[in-house]
Amino acid sequence: MQKNNITSTLLLAAAMLCPLSVFAQQTSATADIQDLASSPRWLTTKVYIEGAPQTDVKEKYPGVVGISTWDPERNRYEFFYTDTGESKYDNGGGGYFFVTGDQKTHVLxxxxxxxxxxxxxLETLSSNEFTYSREVPRDMKENNPPVRIYVVHAPYTGTVVTKSAIKPDTNTN
Structure with missing residues (x-):
């Protein structure tokens, strides 16, 4: 019992001598989730593989290319085809999202x-650019070695009309 009291006292003394900021992890201002709302729609403008930002490989990764909408107030997203504006919702192209507290990870x-x-x-998030990266099989083909792709988006200003397949929340408080 004596050892526990001494250990507890020493730990308490050490904690009091160290400022709390030593233990707190500083978050960087790398992203502001509200920047996703700065544009009603975002367009994939470029896809590149880590180490080769000069080479656009969108044609090899069509699954990540499209128009997207983000609603930070409801934490909802939806993806659309760029040619027709048709929703990708039925194939996993819509749901909930969040950004982690350190503002470095974007989860769908x-x-x-x-x-x-x-x-x-999450690589870049501003009112002019939204870029994320993730590991996928090279050329999105099973059994290929993984590569890290970077997917760059800009606010969409084109004429393709998108129609949401997500049903509005009926349970709003």
């Missing part, structure tokens, strides 16, 4: 489809 939780969650590293 689709409402439908085979994928349960998608974890992406």
């Amino acid at each position: 939780v689709p409402d439908m489809g085979t994928t349960k969650t998608v974890v992406r590293r």
